[in-house]
Amino acid sequence: MIRANGADTPVSANNSKSRIPAISRFFSAENRYLPPLLITLILVAGQAKFGLLESFSRTALAIATSMILDLVLARLMIRRWPNLASAYITGISVGILVRSPAFWPYALCSALAITSKYVIRWRGRHLFNPSNFAISAMLLLIPEYVAALSIQWGNDIWPLVIVWVLGALIVWRVRRIHITLTYVLSFVVFSALRSVIVGDSFLAEVAPITGPMYQLFIFFMITDPRTTVKSMRGQCLVAFLVAAMEMILRLASNVNAPFYALSIVGPIAMAIEIWRTSKRRPEAPFRPGIRKDSVTHAPAL
Amino acid sequence: MEQAVKPSRAIQIGLAIFFVGLLAIPIVYKQYQRVQASASANMGAAQALSRYGFYMRESSNASGIDFVHQAPTLDVKLSHIMKLVASMGAAVSIVDFDRDGWEDIYVVNSKEGSRNALYRNLGDGMFRDVAAEVGLADVNLPGTGVSTGAVWGDYDNDGYEDVFLYKWGKPELFHNDGGEHFTRVTEQAGLPPWVNANTAIWFDYDNDGKLDLFLGGYYPEDVNLWHLKTTKIMPNSFEYANNGGRKYLFHNLGNGRFEEVSAKLGINSRRWSLAAVAADLRGTGYPDLFIANDYGVSELYLNEGGKGFREAGKEAGVGFSPKSGMTASVGDILNQGQFDVYVTNISEEGVLVQGNNLWMPKAGKSAGMIRYENMANTFGVELGGWSFGGQFADLNNDGFLDLYVATGNVSLDRGRSYWYDYSKIAGGNQAIISDAANWPSLEGRSLSGYQHKRVWINDGEGRFKEVAQMVGVKDVYDGRSVAMADFENRGALDVVVANQRGPLLLYKNTVAPGKHWIEFDLEGQRSNRSAIGAEVRVFWAGQEQLQQVSGGSGFCSQNERRLHFGLGKATVVDRVEIRWPSGIKQTLTNPHVDENHKVKEPL
Numbered sequence: 001m002i003r004a005n006g007a008d009t010p011v012s013a014n015n016s017k018s019r020i021p022a023i024s025r026f027f028s029a030e031n032r033y034l035p036p037l038l039i040t041l042i043l044v045a046g047q048a049k050f051g052l053l054e055s056f057s058r059t060a061l062a063i064a065t066s067m068i069l070d071l072v073l074a075r076l077m078i079r080r081w082p083n084l085a086s087a088y089i090t091g092i093s094v095g096i097l098v099r100s101p102a103f104w105p106y107a108l109c110s111a112l113a114i115t116s117k118y119v120i121r122w123r124g125r126h127l128f129n130p131s132n133f134a135i136s137a138m139l140l141l142i143p144e145y146v147a148a149l150s151i152q153w154g155n156d157i158w159p160l161v162i163v164w165v166l167g168a169l170i171v172w173r174v175r176r177i178h179i180t181l182t183y184v185l186s187f188v189v190f191s192a193l194r195s196v197i198v199g200d201s202f203l204a205e206v207a208p209i210t211g212p213m214y215q216l217f218i219f220f221m222i223t224d225p226r227t228t229v230k231s232m233r234g235q236c237l238v239a240f241l242v243a244a245m246e247m248i249l250r251l252a253s254n255v256n257a258p259f260y261a262l263s264i265v266g267p268i269a270m271a272i273e274i275w276r277t278s279k280r281r282p283e284a285p286f287r288p289g290i291r292k293d294s295v296t297h298a299p300a301l
Numbered sequence: 302m303e304q305a306v307k308p309s310r311a312i313q314i315g316l317a318i319f320f321v322g323l324l325a326i327p328i329v330y331k332q333y334q335r336v337q338a339s340a341s342a343n344m345g346a347a348q349a350l351s352r353y354g355f356y357m358r359e360s361s362n363a364s365g366i367d368f369v370h371q372a373p374t375l376d377v378k379l380s381h382i383m384k385l386v387a388s389m390g391a392a393v394s395i396v397d398f399d400r401d402g403w404e405d406i407y408v409v410n411s412k413e414g415s416r417n418a419l420y421r422n423l424g425d426g427m428f429r430d431v432a433a434e435v436g437l438a439d440v441n442l443p444g445t446g447v448s449t450g451a452v453w454g455d456y457d458n459d460g461y462e463d464v465f466l467y468k469w470g471k472p473e474l475f476h477n478d479g480g481e482h483f484t485r486v487t488e489q490a491g492l493p494p495w496v497n498a499n500t501a502i503w504f505d506y507d508n509d510g511k512l513d514l515f516l517g518g519y520y521p522e523d524v525n526l527w528h529l530k531t532t533k534i535m536p537n538s539f540e541y542a543n544n545g546g547r548k549y550l551f552h553n554l555g556n557g558r559f560e561e562v563s564a565k566l567g568i569n570s571r572r573w574s575l576a577a578v579a580a581d582l583r584g585t586g587y588p589d590l591f592i593a594n595d596y597g598v599s600e601l602y603l604n605e606g607g608k609g610f611r612e613a614g615k616e617a618g619v620g621f622s623p624k625s626g627m628t629a630s631v632g633d634i635l636n637q638g639q640f641d642v643y644v645t646n647i648s649e650e651g652v653l654v655q656g657n658n659l660w661m662p663k664a665g666k667s668a669g670m671i672r673y674e675n676m677a678n679t680f681g682v683e684l685g686g687w688s689f690g691g692q693f694a695d696l697n698n699d700g701f702l703d704l705y706v707a708t709g710n711v712s713l714d715r716g717r718s719y720w721y722d723y724s725k726i727a728g729g730n731q732a733i734i735s736d737a738a739n740w741p742s743l744e745g746r747s748l749s750g751y752q753h754k755r756v757w758i759n760d761g762e763g764r765f766k767e768v769a770q771m772v773g774v775k776d777v778y779d780g781r782s783v784a785m786a787d788f789e790n791r792g793a794l795d796v797v798v799a800n801q802r803g804p805l806l807l808y809k810n811t812v813a814p815g816k817h818w819i820e821f822d823l824e825g826q827r828s829n830r831s832a833i834g835a836e837v838r839v840f841w842a843g844q845e846q847l848q849q850v851s852g853g854s855g856f857c858s859q860n861e862r863r864l865h866f867g868l869g870k871a872t873v874v875d876r877v878e879i880r881w882p883s884g885i886k887q888t889l890t891n892p893h894v895d896e897n898h899k900v901k902e903p904l
Binding site for chain 2: 050053055073076077078099100101102103108111112115116118119137139141142143144145146147157160198199200201203204205206207208210211213214250253254255256
């Protein structure tokens, strides 16, 4: 399925609309507004209940920077108005995942994420997950001012359960639950392995995945359609390799292991796939955010 | 299918430059700051005096102070994280216990069987430990817990400051018998048998002329850290914990007895409290209560006419964005005649950048309410490492309050950090984090150790500059409690710092000549005799600065009761307005500068 202009409605979607019930259409892989809607719900509920964010204004700054820059760069680079769902979700993810008492890191991180989409490309496709790239860069370059979200959804089990259920529902509907499950399973197995290696309890090793940062990571970031490989088997392999790389980084006591692991494994996997595909097809035109071979249109972080 | 438009080469190059620029800006900025800092770090005393108006010299040994804090050894079930759990207890408070006109130092110890010290100021720059002589040394006997702090207040209005000693253990009240001896009066006072407390303050919440006492629990009061029934004693969340110790509010009944009234008056928190400060934040005439909590948000208890308290943290804007509150201090940093509140938290590069909070009132108070905005970033007092005790004081007598913050948590192996393991457990669900057995072993690693302190000087125009290294504050001990006093009665505030498992430091302050000051030593008559809660406004050269006599602030500390105002080059004070807790107002016109004024409350 090919999308017109890269970011809008699927070309073939109109014909099938009438045959699909509205609720199914809403919860379908083609509804690119589903993940933004869910992540917005999580954000609003998390802030209302737990004061999760540094502040709404910082998150708003991240979102505004992301969307404005995407508009500007899309006009400059492809002379078209982009669909801003993707930029919105990049901005909101920066707003949630970045923790800094200052304002400017939110703007800078969003700007890096959006710009990376247009700059770091190979054969018409971008290699890095934008927000993952930007957050990793911020953590590497200016750790004095920035950290990643690392806390819990309060001290109640129910928010955790709700986010897991909703997140699982979404990734199932967008046909990416195998990525999430592979990663979670791998993380748990590697936690057990790390526990044996370092001598800390299994619960201590598995603890991070119970936090909200991981919930955003496994439901929205590693499942990003634009920066994951095409085949289901390949996607599972990449998810496993991200978890494996994360374990290596964790054994080296790296606090931001998941972000760095995805930053390392993701582009390599993409590069291999692009290289293999290029041997069979000509180079794709310059279209940030567009993948000819994409089977799903829902944007992720 | 539409054809894509390929951007021009120039646009592509321009975008690449923009992208590289985005990556480069923070690196260049960081490098610039480093160069600036290293250029200033080697400044000598004369240069610091000339540039910043003061210089500090660590003088504890030269002054006869040789106190080293010792930490407790808790239940063996905590042995894998012992130094992490037993990382608090060093505390210092200032008092003129014998009313000889020279401020003395009381410092607590935390090893089982260790002794607290009361350094009597001999008036010649030297101190002598008289704790054993007066009965305040041997207070950490096995089975009674260990000291974590002390606050002074004349609860029976006999003219001598009594001391409340809080502990991880049995809290104690000692009556000051004429400045010569202290008598334990805990049982008569009706204090609880065991509280794992890290904060207490004296204040007169109902303005009845008798000092009341707030005591904040950290670990729950049914936990004996030496005899654990379970390892499930840790916070149930890193930032939303509500399973800590209860709070106590002891109403002074006036006959040496206290009644616990916290629940009756609306204080029902089980957050993990580490600091509290009382001040009339809204101009109601009654002190409100601000509590800084570890593992959670701060709480603001509004005093409803001395008849009750209402928690209004969220309403006031301070109850969001949970952090790791470790100090609570008030100061009028812009000379606006109102209190700002400073709360310290944790900032660790790339792991946890909470930033400290400087809560400044927003313009316009309505219906007895106040709203705050965090201005720490704007004012440059945000990033202070693992910040513990912080106190405002005018260190260079320029007429604006500066800020001293003690930093550093656990300094063990310099080359190995516990932060990775700490972050693992901090992000875990309550079932995991609340059980000490799940916490990875510390194994001699540091957790934000060997940190440089922060001395921020206030330019009076909305910016603070960090000058610790330049003005001689170069220690890297695990700083906890900070207290200020003019020990030599010369118009300069010295700084005392209690360090966990480290020496008590006395930084003697030399202020550049040409700066003036004025001090006030208040004594209540209708109000509590310590005058705790009395507000003094000094008006000079178009400035107005508000200070109050405090019954404890910062982290486990208490400054001298005497109030010190720097005046800059001004040689005239227009007037001084005193509002006593009783409500009586008193005005002094043109008091002499460079003097300590003893002021009695008029009847």
